[in-house]
Amino acid sequence: DEVCAHLDVVLDRPLREVMFAAEGSADAELLDQTAFTQPALFAVEVALFRLLEHWGVTPDVVVGHSIGEIAAAHVAGVFSLEDACTLVAARGRLMQALPEGGAMVAVQATEDEVAASLAGREHEMSVAAVNGPSAVVISGHAPAVHEVAADWEASGRKTKRLRVSHAFHSCLMDTMLDAFGHVARELSFKPPAMTLVSNVTGGPVSETEVCSPDYWVRHVREAVRFADGIRSLKALGVTRYLEVGPDGVLTAMAQECLAEGTEDTSATVLVPALRKDRSEARALTTALAELHVHGAPLEWKSVFAGRGARRVELPTYAFQRERFWPEVSLSLAGRDTSGSVDSVDARFWEAVEREDLESLARALDVDGEAPLSAVLPALSAYHRSSRDQSTIDGWRYRVVWKPVSDVAAGSLSGTWLVVV
Numbered sequence: 001d002e003v004c005a006h007l008d009v010v011l012d013r014p015l016r017e018v019m020f021a022a023e024g025s026a027d028a029e030l031l032d033q034t035a036f037t038q039p040a041l042f043a044v045e046v047a048l049f050r051l052l053e054h055w056g057v058t059p060d061v062v063v064g065h066s067i068g069e070i071a072a073a074h075v076a077g078v079f080s081l082e083d084a085c086t087l088v089a090a091r092g093r094l095m096q097a098l099p100e101g102g103a104m105v106a107v108q109a110t111e112d113e114v115a116a117s118l119a120g121r122e123h124e125m126s127v128a129a130v131n132g133p134s135a136v137v138i139s140g141h142a143p144a145v146h147e148v149a150a151d152w153e154a155s156g157r158k159t160k161r162l163r164v165s166h167a168f169h170s171c172l173m174d175t176m177l178d179a180f181g182h183v184a185r186e187l188s189f190k191p192p193a194m195t196l197v198s199n200v201t202g203g204p205v206s207e208t209e210v211c212s213p214d215y216w217v218r219h220v221r222e223a224v225r226f227a228d229g230i231r232s233l234k235a236l237g238v239t240r241y242l243e244v245g246p247d248g249v250l251t252a253m254a255q256e257c258l259a260e261g262t263e264d265t266s267a268t269v270l271v272p273a274l275r276k277d278r279s280e281a282r283a284l285t286t287a288l289a290e291l292h293v294h295g296a297p298l299e300w301k302s303v304f305a306g307r308g309a310r311r312v313e314l315p316t317y318a319f320q321r322e323r324f325w326p327e328v329s330l331s332l333a334g335r336d337t338s339g340s341v342d343s344v345d346a347r348f349w350e351a352v353e354r355e356d357l358e359s360l361a362r363a364l365d366v367d368g369e370a371p372l373s374a375v376l377p378a379l380s381a382y383h384r385s386s387r388d389q390s391t392i393d394g395w396r397y398r399v400v401w402k403p404v405s406d407v408a409a410g411s412l413s414g415t416w417l418v419v420v
Contacts, residue, residue, distance in 0.1 A: 003046050003085065004043060006081060006086075007088070010086065012035075013030075015039055018040065019031065019040050034164075034168075035093050035096035039088050039092055041067050041068070041246070042071050042084070048274070049071070049075045052242070052273070055302050056298045056302060056303075061194060061204075062075060062076055063197035063232075065129075065199065065224055065226050066169070069199050071084070071244075073196060076192040078196070078211070079188075079190075083187040083188060087216065091220065094179055095168070098173070098175065099172075100166065101142055102140060102142060102145075102170065103139070103146060103162075103167055104161075104162040104167055104170075105137065105146070105148075105161050107135075107136050107149065107152050108135065108158040108159070109152060111130050114136040117148055118138065118148065124141045125138055125139060125167075126139060130223060130225055130226065130228065131226050131253045132257050133257065133260045134256075135253065135256065139168060139169055140167050169221065169224060177221060180220060187213070192210060195236070196210060198225075198229070199222075199224045199225055199226065200219055200225065203228070203229075227257045239267055239268045240291060241268070242272075243273060245272070245274065247274060250272075251270045251271065254270055255270055269290055269291070269294040271291065272287065288303065365382075
């Protein structure tokens with residue numbers, strides 16, 4: 001409401017009516033015109049930012065993409081809301097007034113590769129955006145842009161024509177730069193209260209740059225260096241990225257930029273606040289959850305204020321923390337594993353039944369002709385020793401070799417460790 005109140009003063013009709021018009025209506029078609037597209041994007045981005053800020057989601061650094069940098073600069077404190085709306089509306093209006101006939105095409109190639117294909121034709125087209133390691137947008141006169149795009153397609157590279165009314169960030173913007181600069185010079189600027197990464201340079205912008213009207217004129221004309229901006233965020237140690245806009249397009253671009261290095265990015269989270277294929281409430285709540293589980297602080301009382309939410313006890317732990325590892329006492333007997341007391345006794349009494357005097361004498365370590373008075377102490381000692389040894393053996397791990405059926409020799413798969 002606050003953003004629309006400022007923009008409605010400088011637009012031909014109320015922005016809200018255009019943004020939420022019925023599909024297929026005349027007002028809905030106006031949303032595709034840059035005079036309304038850019039103010040609508042600005043309104044959504046600023047409103048989302050303020051909502052997130054109310055919920056305790058506050059950034060350390062902000063970066064935009066083309067018109068998004070004006071929103072980023074506003075929330076960083078460079079412009080007042082009124083001045084930011086004035087700049088956005090003038091930008092869209094002046095661009096809309098330019099003659100049509102331009103085109104923009106995304107090309108799967110590096111910036112150097114694309115620049116080489118445009119050499120000598122800078123008066124017709126230029127690089128409009130560097131969105132990733134191999135994601136570049138060219139913009140300019142339609143015939144020239146489509147010709148270069150066709151060459152890239154013939155070489156096996158992917159291309160995509162963008163649905164735009166004008167060729168932004170190209171030489172076709174030149175005739176509106178003076179008028180736009182006049183508007184920018186009427187505004188007030190303040191140093192950013194947080195780090196603002198520039199589309200023009202790809203790095204953190206200085207106070208001198210961002211407070212200069214000429215910077216915003218360059219911002220209209222020069223390429224959007226989004227990929228360099230993401231690299232700068234990474235260098236600043238950023239690990240949580242939240243896209244504040246109507247979809248997740250920039251999130252996908254940022255993922256490609258972060259994936260180009262060899263560093264582990266498993267601790268990094270990238271999440272869009274809204275997605276075109278999900279309801280707004282679900283998408284935004286999911287984004288909050290993603291940020292929360294990755295350590296971002298949130299004001300949950302503000303998130304659930306007025307919604308009847310309350311704290312509840314979590315389900316109890318599924319287990320009672322009992323140890324199930326066998327605890328064997330030396331007094332236990334009767335184990336039925338190989339080498340147990342039972343098996344030792346069985347061998348002893350088997351020798352008795354066979355009247356195998358030699359085996360019994362060897363087991364008891366006595367003379368085969370010894371009297372009963374000598375045999376009984378030996379028999380007691382034998383029993384205690386056998387019981388203790390059997391218990392100790394029961395605590396040990398055993399290596400047992402068994403043949404593997406249905407596996408041909410030499411064809412075992414996987415990684416094997418042989419312990420000798």
